[in-house]
Amino acid sequence: MDYKTDVAIIGAGPAGLMLGHLLRQAGIGCIVVERSSQEHVLGRIRAGVLERVTTDIMDQLELGGRMHAEGMPEDGFNLADGERLIRIDIKRLTGKQVMVYGQTELTRDLIDAAASRDLPVIWQTGDSVAVHQIDGEAPYVTFEKDGETHRIDARFIAGCDGFHGPSRRAIPVASVKEYEHAxxxxxxxxxxxxxxxxxxxxxxxxxxxxxxxxxxxxxxxxxxxxxxxxxxxxxxxxxxxxxxxxxxxxxxxxxxxxxxxxxxxxxxxLRSYIFTPMQYGSLFLCGDAGHIVPPTGAKGLNLAASDVAYLSRALIAWFKKNDREQVAGYSALALKRVWKAERFSWYLTKLMxxxxxxxxxxxxxxxxxxxxxxxxxxxxxxxxxxxxxxxx
The missing domain is CATH 3.30.9.10 (D-Amino Acid Oxidase, subunit A, domain 2)
Known part of the structure; x- marks a missing residue:
């Protein structure tokens, strides 16, 4: 079966689903493809501390109701060394809070709203997903499901498929640089x-x-x-x-x-990893597909959210205003925030x-x-x- 859309999104974790919802909210067509089952995605135990950028996206999508009802706003956190407890009062010092709300629950909110928001998600494609012709203006995605080969033609592909997904591996080695610390x-x-x-x-x-x-x-x-x-x-x-x-x-x-x-x-x-650039031709990387942070600073999910914020704005500008500048600058803009988050996570890991x-x-x-x-x-x-x- 063949599909045609504006943006093909690989990965139905928080990054892929948030991006899909933001694009659909703007009237841009997209299809999400996920290798695993919905039950498997919802069974993954992941992060639970959300930055303002992440909660703002959920509010923009009008999907933050359960998050605000069941989540736990936090005014600070503590560093302990022996018997001393050093409290960092983030609300007093910055005027902001973080929200404790499990990634699994945030993902559930995004999945539950997909059908009513006309966001198609194709589950259980296994390891068959592949991207093609990403160096041109007519890329496409193929995958196997129910014994048949399927194809999605799109103008852009968003790789939100984690560290082991096919998106990053599709970018020619000669075009990239990787930074890693184990x-x-x-x-x-x-x-x-x-x-x-x-x-x-x-x-x-x-x-x-x-x-x-x-x-x-x-x-x-x-x-x-x-x-x-x-x-x-x-x-x-x-x-x-x-x-x-x-x-x-x-x-x-x-x-x-x-x-x-x-x-x-x-x-x-634990490791620190950054892949540069986070785009090649018509393919863009978001979240763990482009970077890994040690969990010490609670930045993994939140960096994925900031990637999505940058990429959704760029794609909306492309399709709605014929503005190509933001698409061209996505990687450079996203990486500025990625490097600063990597620095903080590395610093806190070394300190504690x-x-x-x-x-x-x-x-x-x-x-x-x-x-x-x-x-x-x-x-x-x-x-x-x-x-x-x-x-x-």
């Missing part, structure tokens, strides 16, 4: 239906390692510790992980932890983790930096501005 540990996370131990997030730097106390709702908590990459989930039964969290988060927060069985437990490696091979000097630098943060409103303001999200 971290020597992973984050072991546990999701449990228990109330959070603290009303705001706590990032802890303990002599035994890093810990994060986070949440998805008032009754669902998400905790992390860093572990060597050689370890497995099986090395960490629930009781051992809860015991370790209580130690690393410090006596006050640790005493408030409510324990419960794991709904999900996994280890994610004990790295293998670091000695007394490196630890003394962490102590000095944290002490400076604790006593400098200017430094707290800089951290708050980055955490709440830099302006588009």
């Amino acid at each position: 971290y020597p540990f992973g984050w072991l996370g546990i999701l449990a239906d228990v109330p959070p131990c603290n009303p705001e997030l706590i990032y802890a730097n303990h002599e035994r390692g890093f810990a994060l106390a986070s949440m998805r709702s008032r009754t669902r908590s998400r905790y992390y510790i860093d572990v060597p990459l050689t370890e497995t989930v099986e090395d960490w039964p629930d009781d051992r992980l809860w015991d370790e969290l209580a130690v690393r988060l410090g006596p006050e927060a640790g005493a408030r932890i409510t324990r419960g069985p794991a709904l999900e437990k996994s280890i994610a490696p 983790h004990r790295f293998p091979g670091d000695g007394d000097f490196e630890r003394a630098m962490q102590v000095a930096e944290l002490d400076y943060i604790a006593n400098s409103e200017a430094m707290q303001t800089a951290i708050a501005e980055n955490y709440v999200g830099l302006p588009l």
